[in-house]
Amino acid sequence: MKVRVAQRKMFLAGKWVDRDQTITVTNPENNEAIATVPAATQDDMLDAIKSAKRGALISAKLPVYKRIEIIQRAATFIEEEREEFAVTIALEGSKTIREARKEVERCIQTLRISAEEARRLEGKTIPFDQSSGNENRLGYYSLFPIGIIGAITPFNDPLNLVAHKIGPAIASGNAIIVKPATVTPLSALKLANVFSKAGLPNGILSVITGRGGEVGDTLVTHPDVRMISFTGGLETGTEIAKKAGLKKLSMELGSNSPVIVLNDADLNQAVESTVSGAFWAAGQNCLGVQRIYIERDIFKEFKIQFIKRTTLYQTGGKLMESTDMGPLINEREAIRVENLVNEAIKQGAILECGGQREGAYYEPTVLTNVPADATIAKEEIFGPVVLLFEVKSLQDAIERSNDVNYGLQAGIFTNHLQSAFEAIQQLNVGGVMVNDSSDFRIDSMPFGGVKGSGLGREGVRHSIQEMTEPKVVCFNL
Numbered sequence: 001m002k003v004r005v006a007q008r009k010m011f012l013a014g015k016w017v018d019r020d021q022t023i024t025v026t027n028p029e030n031n032e033a034i035a036t037v038p039a040a041t042q043d044d045m046l047d048a049i050k051s052a053k054r055g056a057l058i059s060a061k062l063p064v065y066k067r068i069e070i071i072q073r074a075a076t077f078i079e080e081e082r083e084e085f086a087v088t089i090a091l092e093g094s095k096t097i098r099e100a101r102k103e104v105e106r107c108i109q110t111l112r113i114s115a116e117e118a119r120r121l122e123g124k125t126i127p128f129d130q131s132s133g134n135e136n137r138l139g140y141y142s143l144f145p146i147g148i149i150g151a152i153t154p155f156n157d158p159l160n161l162v163a164h165k166i167g168p169a170i171a172s173g174n175a176i177i178v179k180p181a182t183v184t185p186l187s188a189l190k191l192a193n194v195f196s197k198a199g200l201p202n203g204i205l206s207v208i209t210g211r212g213g214e215v216g217d218t219l220v221t222h223p224d225v226r227m228i229s230f231t232g233g234l235e236t237g238t239e240i241a242k243k244a245g246l247k248k249l250s251m252e253l254g255s256n257s258p259v260i261v262l263n264d265a266d267l268n269q270a271v272e273s274t275v276s277g278a279f280w281a282a283g284q285n286c287l288g289v290q291r292i293y294i295e296r297d298i299f300k301e302f303k304i305q306f307i308k309r310t311t312l313y314q315t316g317g318k319l320m321e322s323t324d325m326g327p328l329i330n331e332r333e334a335i336r337v338e339n340l341v342n343e344a345i346k347q348g349a350i351l352e353c354g355g356q357r358e359g360a361y362y363e364p365t366v367l368t369n370v371p372a373d374a375t376i377a378k379e380e381i382f383g384p385v386v387l388l389f390e391v392k393s394l395q396d397a398i399e400r401s402n403d404v405n406y407g408l409q410a411g412i413f414t415n416h417l418q419s420a421f422e423a424i425q426q427l428n429v430g431g432v433m434v435n436d437s438s439d440f441r442i443d444s445m446p447f448g449g450v451k452g453s454g455l456g457r458e459g460v461r462h463s464i465q466e467m468t469e470p471k472v473v474c475f476n477l
Contacts, residue, residue, distance in 0.1 A: 006035040008185075010209045011192035012044065013051030014202025019044070023209065025186060027091050028327045028360045029318055034091050037185050040210030045218040048177050048206040052148045053224055055175035055203025060145050062201070067171055068115045073198035075111040078104065078191075085159060085190060090318045092184045093158055094282045096326050097319050107160040107191075110443045113460040114167030120461070121172065121468070128474060139474035145173035146248065146469055147226040150219040152212075152240075154232050155329050156284045158184035162191055164443070165229050166205065168463035170195075177206045179219055183329060185209045220244050227467060231286075233380075234405075234452045241455075250456035250466045252448055254286045254380045255408030257438035258401035260423060261294045261302060262394060265413035269435065271305045274386070277411070277437030279313055279364045282328050283337075283384035287409055287439040291377065291387050293397035299390040306366065306388065307353050313364045327360035328383060334362045337383030341365060344376045354384070378404055394419055402428045408449035409438040430457075 005024075009016040019038035027034050038044075078085060082104045089100035123142035128134040151165035162178055169176035180188035185207075192207040208215055220228055220243050227248035230240055237253040259277070261270045277289035294302045318326040328334045338357045344367060345351055354365030365385040370377050377387060391397040401410060409431040412423040420434045430449040433440045441447055448457040456466050 005033045008035050008037045008189055010038045010040060011189060011196070011205065011207040012048055013055065013206050014196065014200075014204075023182060023185075023211070025092055025183065028094060028330050031331075031359075035186055037189070037209040040208045040215050042215060042218050044210070045177075045208055045215040046222075048208055049148065049219070049222050049224055051203045052175040052177055052206065055201070055205075056145070056147045058201050059170065059175050059204045060173045062173060064118050064121065067118045067173070070195070070198045070200050071111050071115040071118070071167060071170060074194045074200075075108050075115070077194040077197055078108050078111070081194075082108075085187065087319070088186050088190060089159055090326075092186045093155055094284055094326050094329050095318065096323045097321065098323075099281055103157060103160050106443055107163045110160055110163040110460065111167045113444050114171045117168070117460050117464055118171035121464070123470065126472070126474070136477045137474055138477065139472065141470045141472045143172070143468040144471050146467060147174060148224055149174050149176045149227045149229055149467060150225045151176055151178045152216065152219070152228070152230045152232065153178060153180050153188065155181035155184040156281055156286075158187035159191060160443070161231055162188045164458055164460070164463065166191065166195070168460050168467055170200065170204065171460075172464045172467045174467055175204045177208060177219060177225070179208055179210070179212070179216055182209075182211055217243065229463075229466075237454065248466065250458065250463070251454040252286060252408075252458060253452060253454040254382070255406040255438075255449060255453050256290050256378070256380050256404045257287060257406075257409055257411075258291045258293060258397075258427075259289050259411035259437050260394065260397040260401065260413070261292060261298070262412070262414040262416070262419055263295045263297045264415045265298070266415070266435070267298065267302060267305065270413040271302065271309055273413075273437040274411070275306060275309045275313070277439030278386040279310070279325050279384045280439060282325050282362070284328060284382050285439060287441060288382075289386055289411070289437050289439060290381055291389065291401070293389050293391045293400060295394075295397075296390055296392055299388075303352070303368065303388055310364045310366055311353055315361055315363065325364060325384060328362060329360070331360045333383065334360045337362050337381060337385060340376045340381060340383075341367065341385060344370050344374045347371045347374050349374065349376075352388075372400070372403070380406065394422060398423060398426045402426075405452040406449065407451045408453040409433060409440075411436055411438045411440075429453075
């Protein structure tokens with residue numbers, strides 16, 4: 001399929017602008033150019049911040065019903081163009097067309113939820129007379145927008161993760177500047193376009209395309225930007241935290257997600273769920289299943305079934321309906337994953353299936369006998385590789401699950417209520433999925449982790465909490 005190279009403009013405070021210097025967006029499946037976008041400069045980002053200062057004042061004064069109407073209209077426009085959005089996601093990124101369609105549906109839900117949560121920007125009355133001498137005082141607190149939010153988004157969910165920044169920001173009366181991933185900016189630009197069509201006033205939203213080194217630091221360090229919402233890797237998140245200064249930070253920084261399978265689990269359910277959780281979006285998924293701890297009595301049977309199901313996974317062209325898994329985002333990432341697997345094999349790991357690379361494609365891969373101190377067992381793989389471990393007990397599985405510097409989500413398969421609650425209490429993560437893999441999320445739930453997995457929580461209502469500040473009002477009568 002030959003794709004025409006389109007010239008896209010970026011969205012700067014309500015205006016579509018281009019630049020002489022551009023960035024080429026390529027399809028990782030074949031490295032074919034599909035579009036160019038402006039390579040923004042530091043001056044562009046400064047202009048966006050300057051405009052966002054005015055936009056923040058407009059947004060804060062925008063009546064709640066207007067915010068709701070705009071967000072709902074944007075969601076409706078996406079519904080009307082859902083297949084075009086899905087094809088854009090599939091072409092610029094790693095997702096298959098079936099995976100991309102699901103992301104579009106989630107984006108619509110995220111925006112619908114954002115509109116609903118705008119109704120709930122509520123405060124509370126404060127009983128000041130709880131303290132002696134304040135009998136004549138009464139008051140309350142309410143939530144106020146913080147101003148300008150800087151959002152930096154990753155390539156693996158190029159539409160819905162952008163919606164998770166923009167929807168709550170507009171719902172809570174803020175201005176927002178989005179710096180999308182350099183390799184997948186097209187979905188974010190299409191999202192900006194629907195907000196423009198929906199009537200969002202100029203200045204409230206900018207989507208600035210460019211390289212992080214050129215525009216990212218300006219966004220992160222500028223004193224007028226009062227919050228940075230970042231989704232990405234731990235190393236980059238750590239650097240942002242060092243540079244940001246005194247402002248709010250909300251960060252989802254990935255994981256090395258464990259799943260525990262106990263002897264009493266429904267084996268078919270556990271296999272089906274964890275295979276899907278391991279290889280969705282070619283494993284480039286912060287919630288992706290990476291380590292599976294299986295009790296000794298069922299380890300052999302689980303391994304046989306898991307490998308059999310994995311070998312049925314179909315890789316191929318992303319726009320083909322039969323394809324289960326596409327390529328990684330580029331060949332460099334596929335080589336990185338290949339090197340991690342080869343390093344583990346040299347340390348004694350056993351390759352059960354997969355392990356072959358062709359360009360940006362890397363086969364769904366299963367390893368056993370992986371040393372506990374291997375890099376692939378400790379760090380985030382962010383690729384289609386899963387590790388199977390035999391454990392002697394639930395406690396053994398919990399201890400090994402916690403023995404990494406990540407804690408986003410975990411899963412446990414069991415039909416024993418006490419075992420489930422032991423895992424819930426002891427797993428050091430932001431979410432525990434019982435009889436599900438770690439790769440489960442709805443867009444309204446609080447989402448985030450502990451340790452190296454990040455700071456704060458996303459999920460629309462919880463993002464709004466991060467993007468607002470309480471203001472206390474007290475009357476002395």
